[in-house]
Amino acid sequence: MRLEDFYTLFTREGxxxxxxxxxxxxxxxxxxxxFQMLAKRFxxxxxxxxLTTAILRGEAESKFPQAEKMYFTREAxxxxxxxxxxxxxxxxxxxxxxxxxxGCSIGGDAVPLSRSAAVIGVELDPLRAAMARQNxxxxxxDVEVINADILSLPLPLSPHDAVFFDPARRADSKRAFSVDQxxxxxxxxxxxxxxxxxxGVKISPGVKLAQLADxxxxxxxxxxxxxxxxxxxxxxxxxSAERRATLLSDGQTHTLTADTQxxxxxSEPRAYxxxxxxxxxxxxxxxxxxxxxxxxxxxxxxxxxTADGLHRTPFARVWPVQGWMPxxxxxxxxxxxxxxxxQVTVKKRGSPLLPEDLIQQLRLEGEEHLTVFxxxxxxxxxxxxxxxxxx
Numbered sequence: 001m002r003l004e005d006f007y008t009l010f011t012r013e014g015x016x017x018x019x020x021x022x023x024x025x026x027x028x029x030x031x032x033x034x035f036q037m038l039a040k041r042f043x044x045x046x047x048x049x050x051l052t053t054a055i056l057r058g059e060a061e062s063k064f065p066q067a068e069k070m071y072f073t074r075e076a077x078x079x080x081x082x083x084x085x086x087x088x089x090x091x092x093x094x095x096x097x098x099x100x101x102x103g104c105s106i107g108g109d110a111v112p113l114s115r116s117a118a119v120i121g122v123e124l125d126p127l128r129a130a131m132a133r134q135n136x137x138x139x140x141x142d143v144e145v146i147n148a149d150i151l152s153l154p155l156p157l158s159p160h161d162a163v164f165f166d167p168a169r170r171a172d173s174k175r176a177f178s179v180d181q182x183x184x185x186x187x188x189x190x191x192x193x194x195x196x197x198x199x200g201v202k203i204s205p206g207v208k209l210a211q212l213a214d215x216x217x218x219x220x221x222x223x224x225x226x227x228x229x230x231x232x233x234x235x236x237x238x239x240s241a242e243r244r245a246t247l248l249s250d251g252q253t254h255t256l257t258a259d260t261q262x263x264x265x266x267s268e269p270r271a272y273x274x275x276x277x278x279x280x281x282x283x284x285x286x287x288x289x290x291x292x293x294x295x296x297x298x299x300x301x302x303x304x305x306t307a308d309g310l311h312r313t314p315f316a317r318v319w320p321v322q323g324w325m326p327x328x329x330x331x332x333x334x335x336x337x338x339x340x341x342x343q344v345t346v347k348k349r350g351s352p353l354l355p356e357d358l359i360q361q362l363r364l365e366g367e368e369h370l371t372v373f374x375x376x377x378x379x380x381x382x383x384x385x386x387x388x389x390x391x
Contacts, residue, residue, distance in 0.1 A: 001073060003127045005049040009071075010134075014050065017042040021054035022068070028055055064108070069138040071131040072106055075170070080108040081202065084248050085222050085229055087112045089200070092238055096198060097160035102150045103167055107132035107143060109202070113164060114141040121145040122153060151184055155192070162198035162238075165189060169204055179203065179211045186215070189235060197236025205231040205282060220244040223279035226317075231282070245279040247314055254314040256280060258288040267296035267306055268377060269324040269384050274305040274316040275347075289315045299376040302350045310390070319371055319386035327351075327374065327381040333362050335385065342366035348374035351381060 008014045017038065026034045031051065038047035056077055060067035063082050072080075081089070086109045093099050093116040101110045104121030105128050113119050114136070121136075121143055123129040129147035136143035146153070157163070167182035169175060179186035182203075189199055205221055205228050212219060218234040218241050226249065234240070241257035264287050274295060276286050286303050290296070293316070295307035310318065322339075325331055336344065342364050346355035351374035358374070373384040 001049050001052055001127065002045075003130060005045045006071070006127060006130060008043075008046045009049055009053065013042065014046055017046050017050035018053060021047075021050040022057070024054065025058060026051060026055050027058060031055065066139060070106070070135045073127065073131070076106045076108075076128055076131070079170075080106065082224055082229055083108075083112070084224055087115075088222070088246065088248060088253060089232060090116050092200060092234070093117060093162055093164070093198075096162040097158060098162075100155060100157065100161060100163050101143075102155075102163060102165045104129075104132050104145065105166065107135040107141075107145070109164060109166065110143045110145075111136060111139050111141040114143050117162075119143045122148055122150050124149050151188075155195070157192060157195035159196050161196050162200070163189075163192050163196065164200050164202070165192075166202045177204075177206075179207065186233075189215075189233075193235060198238055199235040200238055201233040201235075203231050203233060205229065207231055209284075218242060218244060219283070220246055221279040221282040222246045222248065223277050224248045225250075226277060228278035228282060243283040243285060245277065245283040245285050245315070247277055247279055249314070252314075256283070256285050256288060256315055258285055261285070261287040262291040263287070264290045264305075265296045266298070266300065266378055269298065269321050269382075270296070270306045270308045271321055272307050272310055273319045273321050273373065273384060273386055274307065274313075275318075276303055276305065276316045277314075280315050285315075289313065298382075299350065299378055302376055304349055304373070304375055318390050319373075319388070320390065322370070322385045322387055324382055324384040327383045329358075329361060332372075332383050333364075336362060336364055336370065336372075337366065339370065339385075340366035340368050341370045343369045345369070345371045346374065347371065350374075350376040 009018055024034050035051050056072040057067050060077055090112040096117040099113050099117045099119045101119050101121040104110045104123045110119045110121045121132055126147050129145050132145045176182055192199055218239040220232045222230045245256045247254040276289050280289055281303050290305045293307050293311045295305040298304050346358055353374055371386040
């Protein structure tokens with residue numbers, strides 16, 4: 001979408017076109033026939049902008065509770081923080097002077113941040129900056145947006161102000177895998193830390209922790225409903241731990257930190273098998289959860305835990321163990337047929353086998369269901385048979 005086409009949406013005709021497009025509740029697969037109908041009533045570029053907005057609003061409903069009022073580009077929507085994550089993160093900024101949202105895109109973080117303090121957003125792309133202004137207006141957020149390059153914009157930061165930095169992690173549609181490839185590079189935070197020690201940075205959850213070794217910051221990994229979503233770096237007064245796992249689910253927030261990791265024993269599979277949440281895994285806090293569960297590890301390199309007792313925890317999923325054996329296809333097939341198993345859910349850690357290939361090779365015909373874990377016991381491949389996950 002071009003900037004000039006975006007602005008046409010705020011004319012009387014553009015609003016009519018947008019309302020008409022929204023009435024179709026369109027999806028991407030419907031674009032061509034819906035566009036052809038709209039283009040008979042409105043200028044083609046206005047129809048295109050309206051239909052694109054309507055489609056993206058529909059797709060944004062899973063991320064934004066008021067998506068029907070907002071404006072997006074496809075790439076900005078894909079990169080946007082889920083609303084629940086942004087709201088949780090904004091709580092760290094409560095009571096700050098001004099919050100400078102640097103790289104604010106379409107304002108997906110700026111709006112929740114404005115609940116904590118007034119926000120100044122800076123965005124290089126003129127279309128995204130225009131959308132951020134409109135989104136802040138539509139959601140009644142105290143956000144001022146500046147279309148500028150943060151590398152050339154003097155920031156009037158005081159010690160009472162704070163920074164939220166969301167660097168671009170894509171260039172020419174290619175993903176940046178190193179913090180040195182971000183635009184701007186992560187190292188720019190050192191300049192801001194000379195003005196204020198309240199700095200937070202959104203980064204990829206797949207970041208290699210070795211890349212952060214030279215930065216004195218807290219690294220937080222965030223999962224939403226069991227899926228890893230984002231990571232954040234917290235500097236200065238925002239730092240309260242070395243590593244943190246934050247889990248958001250069903251309106252609840254659970255957080256886990258540890259200064260040091262306990263050493264867990266190794267053990268054969270016991271009565272229950274635990275799989276830590278992905279935020280716990282990325283934060284390197286598996287042993288902390290294991291100690292809480294009085295659990296052991298199957299293998300020092302594998303993130304499965306096993307325990308004699310059932311302990312409910314938000315930080316790990318749990319299955320009842322029915323048996324285990326060294327992995328051998330013939331023996332596994334026989335064990336499953338003996339149990340009248342016709343369907344299996346295959347999970348794996350530390351195994352080269354593909355679940356779909358194993359299911360095909362098993363050729364099961366029974367009526368029951370079982371969960372099969374392909375993993376290692378102190379370096380040796382094993383298979384664990386488990387019942388349904390306990391909730």
